[in-house]
Amino acid sequence: MPLLECKGLTRRFGALIAVDAVDMRLEPGEIRAVIGPNGAGKSTLFNLITSVLKPHAGEVVFAGENITGLPVYRVARKGIARTFQLCHIFPALSASENVRLAAQARDARRAAAIADEALEHLRLTRFADISADTLSHGDQRLLEVAMAIAQKPRLLMLDEPTQGLSLEETDRAVQILKAMLRAGDLSVLLVEHDMEVVFKLADNITVLHRGRVIADGAPAAVKADAAVRSAYLGGAD
Amino acid sequence: MSWRLALALVAGVALLVPFVVPQYSLTVIVSALIFSLFAMSLDLMVGYCRLYSFGHAAAYGLGAYCAALILTHLQVPLVIGIALAVLVTVAIAVPIAWICTRSTGVSFAMLTLAFAQLGYAMLFRFRELTGGSDGVVGIPRPPGPFGIDWFQGKTGYYYLVLACLLGSYLACRAIMRSNFGAVLAGIRENEAKTLSLGYNTRAYKTATVVLSYGVGGLAGALYAGFAGYASPELFFWLTSGHVLIMVVVGGAGTLVGPMLGALFFVFLEHQLSQVTDLWPLIFGSIFIAFVMFFPGGILGLLRRRHAAA
Numbered sequence: 001m002p003l004l005e006c007k008g009l010t011r012r013f014g015a016l017i018a019v020d021a022v023d024m025r026l027e028p029g030e031i032r033a034v035i036g037p038n039g040a041g042k043s044t045l046f047n048l049i050t051s052v053l054k055p056h057a058g059e060v061v062f063a064g065e066n067i068t069g070l071p072v073y074r075v076a077r078k079g080i081a082r083t084f085q086l087c088h089i090f091p092a093l094s095a096s097e098n099v100r101l102a103a104q105a106r107d108a109r110r111a112a113a114i115a116d117e118a119l120e121h122l123r124l125t126r127f128a129d130i131s132a133d134t135l136s137h138g139d140q141r142l143l144e145v146a147m148a149i150a151q152k153p154r155l156l157m158l159d160e161p162t163q164g165l166s167l168e169e170t171d172r173a174v175q176i177l178k179a180m181l182r183a184g185d186l187s188v189l190l191v192e193h194d195m196e197v198v199f200k201l202a203d204n205i206t207v208l209h210r211g212r213v214i215a216d217g218a219p220a221a222v223k224a225d226a227a228v229r230s231a232y233l234g235g236a237d
Numbered sequence: 238m239s240w241r242l243a244l245a246l247v248a249g250v251a252l253l254v255p256f257v258v259p260q261y262s263l264t265v266i267v268s269a270l271i272f273s274l275f276a277m278s279l280d281l282m283v284g285y286c287r288l289y290s291f292g293h294a295a296a297y298g299l300g301a302y303c304a305a306l307i308l309t310h311l312q313v314p315l316v317i318g319i320a321l322a323v324l325v326t327v328a329i330a331v332p333i334a335w336i337c338t339r340s341t342g343v344s345f346a347m348l349t350l351a352f353a354q355l356g357y358a359m360l361f362r363f364r365e366l367t368g369g370s371d372g373v374v375g376i377p378r379p380p381g382p383f384g385i386d387w388f389q390g391k392t393g394y395y396y397l398v399l400a401c402l403l404g405s406y407l408a409c410r411a412i413m414r415s416n417f418g419a420v421l422a423g424i425r426e427n428e429a430k431t432l433s434l435g436y437n438t439r440a441y442k443t444a445t446v447v448l449s450y451g452v453g454g455l456a457g458a459l460y461a462g463f464a465g466y467a468s469p470e471l472f473f474w475l476t477s478g479h480v481l482i483m484v485v486v487g488g489a490g491t492l493v494g495p496m497l498g499a500l501f502f503v504f505l506e507h508q509l510s511q512v513t514d515l516w517p518l519i520f521g522s523i524f525i526a527f528v529m530f531f532p533g534g535i536l537g538l539l540r541r542r543h544a545a546a
Contacts, residue, residue, distance in 0.1 A: 070438070072433055073436055090430065
């Protein structure tokens with residue numbers, strides 16, 4: 001049984017069909033990247049899976065259960081943790097308070113220990129007592145990932161974890177993420193713009209273009225796909 | 238100076254107050270303490286959830302009128318009457334809170350104002366029960382239970398109010414430092430993220446509003462028992478405005494700050510109203526000055542001086 005299955009997921013914004021009958025499966029333990037040019041519908045797809053947006057058609061099945069349209073907080077409680085494209089943290093709280101609040105949602109009694117562990121995984125321990133808004137942009141993004149893993153999710157969803165980072169920061173973030181992903185048997189759905197990052201992290205790739213899935217498979221196959229090449233090289237029409 | 242030491246010191250001084258001040262001053266002091274409790278209750282919403290209620294008079298008025306009606310119609314001791322009034326206020330607050338937390342910001346402020354004005358209007362609609370513009374007069378302070386009657390005199394009532402204020406403060410402080418308070422901090426900082434972490438943020442906000450109404454209702458009930466009457470102005474939007482100003486000037490999100498703000502304004506009003514009718518003008522100027530120059534409020538100023546020393 002797949003961990004996550006999207007069936008015919010569709011969402012319109014006025015006349016624009018942002019996500020158009022998308023079918024996608026994620027097996028337990030799989031790391032899958034969703035890629036595509038700007039406006040392909042990647043973030044909308046994320047928001048549909050996590051119920052931030054309601055689909056106009058189709059359904060989201062998680063671990064065999066239809067979770068379409070559940071309130072956001074109940075989707076999270078099913079075991080789906082996510083980061084946002086625009087970093088979402090609690091700026092005035094310390095890094096460890098940020099992560100503890102995430103851990104508390106899952107296991108209030110062990111929250112402090114889980115938070116310490118998550119900070120360590122993302123190599124943020126030395127910032128534990130520092131107010132989150134004073135961290136560098138790169139470390140803020142890693143902090144949000146730490147919060148997500150502190151939720152002890154069955155599915156981790158990362159929305160462009162390296163967006164806005166410098167080359168050096170990206171390299172470092174990818175290293176840390178790779179170590180983290182290989183260490184646990186997490187199932188991960190990853191939206192990413194940077195192809196380098198995708199090929200370093202993902203087992204499989206789903207390519208979206210104008211809301212539709214145009215390719216799906218292992219990185220090497222996707223890289224060679226003619227439709228993908230034309231979408232990315234600007235020959236979109 | 239540690240928190241415990243400061244608390245013990247303040248409590249010690251407060252216990253001695255009735256022995257050193259004249260009886261007529263005690264009236265102002267009790268009113269000020271009741272308003273401190275009221276301001277602290279609003280701080281739960283404003284300071285901890287950024288929910289700016291512009292209708293907190295509803296909590297005060299509900300508490301006061303419930304206590305007034307219970308004490309004049311039922312044969313129950315004062316403390317039982319006050320406790321029942323708080324329970325009724327909480328029960329009425331649940332649907333109000335649920336509806337108001339549908340929205341945030343200005344809409345939240347307007348909804349809370351609407352409910353307070355609804356309460357105000359109902360006082361005139363059900364005149365037989367509420368006495369209309371005359372209010373409920375001649376509220377007794379029946380003794381008991383177990384023959385306890387020390388709160389019937391002014392000094393005794395002072396201690397009753399002091400105990401309620403201290404107890405509520407310690408309870409609210411504990412709640413705001415618990416896991417519940419941590420989630421409120423998350424809502425204040427980034428509600429969308431808090432929701433996506435798996436917290437039903439609306440339930441948390443509703444609980445906070447209900448708690449705030451409960452404590453505010455306690456303040457209103459204590460006022461009714463102290464003054465011996467309840468009048469419509471308790472429900473009026475001016476009361477909501479005054480208490481909101483006290484919270485902001487005192488220092489929102491600190492519990493202690495709004496209490497200081499309330500003490501400050503009650504004493505200021507008492508002094509100035511003897512000198513000039515223009516005291517609301519001074520009241521307003523102080524408010525503007527604090528918003529512009531000292532956003533941390535009175536407590537923020539005190540802390541800054543403490544840190545500098």
